[in-house]
Amino acid sequence: MNLFKSFYFALLAIFFFSCQSLNADVYTKRSSTPYSYDNGQVYGPWQGGKDLGEISFSLSEPVIETARSSFITGLKLLHAFEYPEARAAFRNAQHLQQDHNGQDFVMAIWGELMCSYQILWFTRDFDAGDSTLARLNEAKNNATETFSTSERILITAAQKLFSNADNSRSKPPFESGSNVQLFYQYLDQQVTDNDQLESEILVFRSLAHLATRQSVRDYPLEISVINEMSALLERTELANHPGLHHYLTHASESPHLARTMPAAQKSAFWLQSLNESGKNTSSVHLSHMPTHYYFARGDWVNVYAINQSAWNKSLRRATDLRLSDSSLAFHEHLWRVYALLQAGLYDEAWSDSSDLYQRISNLQAKSGTTDADTRVMRTYLAFEQTYLMLELPQESAHLRTLSQQATSDNQMSGWGKTAFYFMKSWNALTQQQYAVAETFRNQLQQLLTDTSLHLSPMNSDAIPIMVEQLKAEELRHKQDLSGALRTVLAVESQYLNMHWDHGVPLVVKPLLEYIGELYMEMGRSGVTYQPVQASGTEPTAAVVIISEEYNRAVDYFQRELTEFFPRRRKSLQGLKEAAILANNQPVYLLAMSQLSSLNEEQIHYLMPTPSTTPTSDAAMIQSGTLWQILLLNFVALMLYLPI
Numbered sequence: 269m270n271l272f273k274s275f276y277f278a279l280l281a282i283f284f285f286s287c288q289s290l291n292a293d294v295y296t297k298r299s300s301t302p303y304s305y306d307n308g309q310v311y312g313p314w315q316g317g318k319d320l321g322e323i324s325f326s327l328s329e330p331v332i333e334t335a336r337s338s339f340i341t342g343l344k345l346l347h348a349f350e351y352p353e354a355r356a357a358f359r360n361a362q363h364l365q366q367d368h369n370g371q372d373f374v375m376a377i378w379g380e381l382m383c384s385y386q387i388l389w390f391t392r393d394f395d396a397g398d399s400t401l402a403r404l405n406e407a408k409n410n411a412t413e414t415f416s417t418s419e420r421i422l423i424t425a426a427q428k429l430f431s432n433a434d435n436s437r438s439k440p441p442f443e444s445g446s447n448v449q450l451f452y453q454y455l456d457q458q459v460t461d462n463d464q465l466e467s468e469i470l471v472f473r474s475l476a477h478l479a480t481r482q483s484v485r486d487y488p489l490e491i492s493v494i495n496e497m498s499a500l501l502e503r504t505e506l507a508n509h510p511g512l513h514h515y516l517t518h519a520s521e522s523p524h525l526a527r528t529m530p531a532a533q534k535s536a537f538w539l540q541s542l543n544e545s546g547k548n549t550s551s552v553h554l555s556h557m558p559t560h561y562y563f564a565r566g567d568w569v570n571v572y573a574i575n576q577s578a579w580n581k582s583l584r585r586a587t588d589l590r591l592s593d594s595s596l597a598f599h600e601h602l603w604r605v606y607a608l609l610q611a612g613l614y615d616e617a618w619s620d621s622s623d624l625y626q627r628i629s630n631l632q633a634k635s636g637t638t639d640a641d642t643r644v645m646r647t648y649l650a651f652e653q654t655y656l657m658l659e660l661p662q663e664s665a666h667l668r669t670l671s672q673q674a675t676s677d678n679q680m681s682g683w684g685k686t687a688f689y690f691m692k693s694w695n696a697l698t699q700q701q702y703a704v705a706e707t708f709r710n711q712l713q714q715l716l717t718d719t720s721l722h723l724s725p726m727n728s729d730a731i732p733i734m735v736e737q738l739k740a741e742e743l744r745h746k747q748d749l750s751g752a753l754r755t756v757l758a759v760e761s762q763y764l765n766m767h768w769d770h771g772v773p774l775v776v777k778p779l780l781e782y783i784g785e786l787y788m789e790m791g792r793s794g795v796t797y798q799p800v801q802a803s804g805t806e807p808t809a810a811v812v813i814i815s816e817e818y819n820r821a822v823d824y825f826q827r828e829l830t831e832f833f834p835r836r837r838k839s840l841q842g843l844k845e846a847a848i849l850a851n852n853q854p855v856y857l858l859a860m861s862q863l864s865s866l867n868e869e870q871i872h873y874l875m876p877t878p879s880t881t882p883t884s885d886a887a888m889i890q891s892g893t894l895w896q897i898l899l900l901n902f903v904a905l906m907l908y909l910p911i
Contacts, residue, residue: 309352309594309595313356314588317341322509326416327339328415329365332365342355342357342358342361343379347514374419374423378423381400381430390724417462422468424454429447442767452477467506474497478490478493478519490520497519514557517539523833526561536558542554550585552578552581556597556600563603568610575601575603593627598644601620601652610866612866618660619875623876624649628645628646650677650691671695682727686730686734694741698745733766753786756786760779780825780839781836784823790817825839825842829843
């Protein structure tokens, strides 16, 4: 009987450590890289990767069907920018093949590697990438199969994307010798030299080409990419490729190209079709993507509705996969709040942003939560709070509450800190706390020299402009309007030529709009009444000499609306007022028409639902509950066994 009981205790030990392993898998793994968009998480794939379009790729490795299917799902998710789920699918493909015959699945390791360089977002995780690249090289060297030309090209291209030849990692993607340039040039040369490649090579070549753009206003390059992708979409096997439609929408996300390139609307509509006619894509990001087209057109009804749907989808995903709130779609949440502000639904925008603030507070209150768990959440909240501060009506009671919301910038991305320090400095200026404002302005300036942040080119361009805006705003508060104008006019060309990102304003107070407002204020203080007097006669009645400042304000508001942010409410309001004072009837009627349409549009707002998703530690506890009950029962049984 002692032998019998020893056997059971051995089983108990195995059972215990198995439970620990199962619990550990529930955690969403996180990258140590502070600027990783998705925090390095791994989960899913949700719903198995459903309604993601069609992709084909021939594999040379003799893998089992379940591993091949998981690889194709991972490839679709990679093209959908669902990086945590793509990682999970590629790892699952590797595990399935390992369990089958102990062999590495080389192309699945390649797919996992590609998840560590989020090429259009300029976010990279070289720590994870280096580790995965080492596994890829070892597995390829040990493989007995002969890889196809297309497979060898993809592997070599990935090696170039993660190399550090001549300090390539430190160079922005549009600069010669950067990782992205090396990646694109290699793929482009291979496509030129080979006419029998897998279509995936052509898709990745076009993606890499797009990633080398200077900004979303790099029109010649983007038009070239749009034409490339449009030609690829004519191929039968690529007509429903999720990546092509996704990337074409990115290529045309500026107001100019969204207006002038029919392919932009076509791809946006295809992406919308993934949630129509019986389809319901599992990809939150592809669900969001049509809003890049609608944002560029100033269509706030669609921007809100689509992002509301994507946000709700992320809530369902978190519930189904037992993920914490740190996994939610904050990019989509931010765009939703911004759309509500443009629609003039200020209470609703406040309600949505307050919900995110509460989710962060709830998560931080849980044991085991670190700043790393909430850094992505706090990054997006910083932008939401800044837009609220700048765009809520001055009489709004929410502004006082907003100033009392406490958040930390610890481990926040450089992108988030840009908005965070600007908000803190601007708010201090409104209270005439000039020393405090200067402290935060200096912190904003110092981001440029913080090498640990790896700022994107967009960030690096935006920060000096925002610093000068803060200096100008201080001068404005001190009644030096001429000095304020000189300060911001000095960086106007930098604003026009910066490396523009897509979507919501990175320069959180759009500069041309701000200059327009300063000219309006100058005009109000400088209007003169000049009597007209003929020689030898009494003075005529006084008339208003229209200040040139109002005409300049009209010009700046119009340029902001046309070139950067169509149908932006603050710019339209400024344009309407400036046009009245400048006696510009056509412009006034246009501004009034657009404001009226904004006010008449019906956004079907949905109140945020309280958080029901578990925190990281709660997820672990809940997932392990059944195992713990069984374990306790097992121990109880052992106590009754005879010795």
